[in-house]
Amino acid sequence: MVEKLTSLIAEAKRLDDPRKLSDVVPHARFMGISFEHSAGELLGRMVFSEKLIGNQFIQALHGGAIGALLESTAVFQLLWDSESILLPKTITITVDYLRPGRAVDTYAKGIVTKQGRRVVNVRVHAWQEDRDKPIASANAHFLVVQEG
Amino acid sequence: MAVEFPITSSRDEFLRWANEKKNEFDSLVPLHAALGIETVEFADSVAVMRLPYGYDLVGNSETGVIHGGVITTLMDASSGAAVWMHLMKAVPIATLDLRIDYLRPADPEVSVVCRATCYKSTRNVAFTRAIAFHDNEADPIASATGTFMLATKTVSIGGS
Numbered sequence: 001m002v003e004k005l006t007s008l009i010a011e012a013k014r015l016d017d018p019r020k021l022s023d024v025v026p027h028a029r030f031m032g033i034s035f036e037h038s039a040g041e042l043l044g045r046m047v048f049s050e051k052l053i054g055n056q057f058i059q060a061l062h063g064g065a066i067g068a069l070l071e072s073t074a075v076f077q078l079l080w081d082s083e084s085i086l087l088p089k090t091i092t093i094t095v096d097y098l099r100p101g102r103a104v105d106t107y108a109k110g111i112v113t114k115q116g117r118r119v120v121n122v123r124v125h126a127w128q129e130d131r132d133k134p135i136a137s138a139n140a141h142f143l144v145v146q147e148g
Numbered sequence: 149m150a151v152e153f154p155i156t157s158s159r160d161e162f163l164r165w166a167n168e169k170k171n172e173f174d175s176l177v178p179l180h181a182a183l184g185i186e187t188v189e190f191a192d193s194v195a196v197m198r199l200p201y202g203y204d205l206v207g208n209s210e211t212g213v214i215h216g217g218v219i220t221t222l223m224d225a226s227s228g229a230a231v232w233m234h235l236m237k238a239v240p241i242a243t244l245d246l247r248i249d250y251l252r253p254a255d256p257e258v259s260v261v262c263r264a265t266c267y268k269s270t271r272n273v274a275f276t277r278a279i280a281f282h283d284n285e286a287d288p289i290a291s292a293t294g295t296f297m298l299a300t301k302t303v304s305i306g307g308s
Contacts, residue, residue, distance in 0.1 A: 005210065027215035030204040051182035062179040063243040064221020071216045087208065090216045094247040 005087065009079050018042055021076055028072050031065060035076055042080050044073030044108040053103070061101030061135075066126055069108050070095060070138040074122040077110030078142060088120065088142035099135045104128050106135065118145045151176065153238040159192060162236045166190040177225070183218065185225055193266045195229035197222060200259045212256030219260065219280055220248060223292040226264035227276040231296050234266035234274065240299035241274065248292045258282050260289060272298055 005024050012018050018035040022028040032047035046052070046069040054062025071093055078088050106126055114121040119141055126136045151172060154165050166173075170187035174180050183205065188196040199205070199222045207215030224246055231241050254260055263285065264278035276294040281287060 005208070024209050025215065026203055026206040026209055027218060028207075031217070051178050053178040056176070056178055062177070062221060063224040063246065064217065065179060067220030067224065067246070068215060068217020071220065089253075090250050092247065092249045093216065093220075094245060095220070095243075096245045097243045100242070 013080070018076070018080065021079075022072070025072065027068065031068050033069055033072050035073075041109065042077055044069055044076065044110070046106045046108075048103055048105050058100070059103040061103070061106065063095070063097055066097070066101050066106065066136045067093070067095050067138070069106055070124045070126055070136060071140065073108040073126075074110045074124045074138065074140045075142070077124075078112060078120055078122060078144075081112050082115065082120075082144075086144055086146065088144050091119070091141040091143050093138055093140040095136055095138045097136050099133065101126075101135050102128060107131070118143065120144050151238070153232075153236070156236070159236065163190055163192065163233070166233065173229070179221060180225060183221060185222060187229070188261065190229070190233050193230060193234035194263065195226045195233055196261065196263045197226040197229070198259050198261050201257050206256075211253075214254050214256075214260070216248070216250065219250075219254070219290050220246065222260060222262045223248060223264065223278045223280060223290065224294070226262045227266070227278050227292065227294045228296060230264040230266040230276055230278075231269070231274040231298075234269055235298075241296045242299075244273070244295040244297050246292055246294040248290055250290050251288050254289045255282060264292075269298070272300075274298060 021035045052061050052065040108126040110122050110124040122140050124138045125134045127134045167190050174186050184200045188198050205214040205218045262280040266276045268275040274296045278292040279288050280290040
């Protein structure tokens with residue numbers, strides 16, 4: 001795959017500017033997910049819009065929207081941190097929903113907890129106004145080798 | 149708009165009612181409407197939903213494979229609906245956790261179907277499993293297990 005994606009990532013890293021990363025991911029764009037550098041760290045951000053709502057009576061974000069932000073953030077953190085040009089494949093992701101997601105912007109931060117030769121483990125937290133009150137967290141494993 | 153669940157102890161009667169109302173349920177959830185998620189069928193403790201393929205769902209613009217987050221939405225949605233089909237009561241629910249295993253890449257240009265089952269509920273928690281596939285359940289794309297917290301009072305869906 002992926003000449004476009006890998007060259008975009010290389011370019012973003014060279015310029016130290018992750019804002020264009022989500023341009024190659026139509027679903028991320030659709031969900032309002034983008035990436036930014038904030039105080040030296042890569043953060044995912046999902047701008048609130050009505051279509052992200054799962055329960056319109058309490059104006060709560062859909063669990064799937066939060067899941068999409070967490071998974072995207074994990075993938076891009078991995079691409080950002082590693083020298084690899086292979087797009088990681090999600091093997092498994094477990095999302096814990098900790099608080100209702102309200103009708104405001106949501107942020108996420110991924111941490112690569114173990115970089116193996118074939119499998120990488122990433123943890124991600126998502127929060128809204130208060131980073132110390134996460135609304136969800138995820139633990140994911142990615143395959144980072146070409147399957148033959 | 150809120151949907152009042154009928155008060156009945158007959159599972160057949162409840163499922164007949166739920167299947168008649170399925171389009172109404174779909175339209176109650178903005179993200180389902182935005183992504184095109186539609187309910188195919190409700191059965192005993194089971195919900196089957198379909199996600200038609202679309203450009204807005206794509207995770208990799210070069211292969212056209214859909215984003216994992218879309219599968220999460222579809223599996224969360226059908227698992228939650230399966231809980232209601234199991235309880236036959238409009239109890240507000242909240243996903244506690246959802247684990248998704250990606251078994252193979254989804255094919256581009258094809259819709260994804262998810263069949264979710266609620267196989268156990270207690271006073272506070274319901275347990276689900278779900279499988280996502282194109283047209284053959286024996287060749288799955290992803291599987292999921294979920295847990296849902298149940299509210300302690302019964303209301304109309306979406307009401308308070």
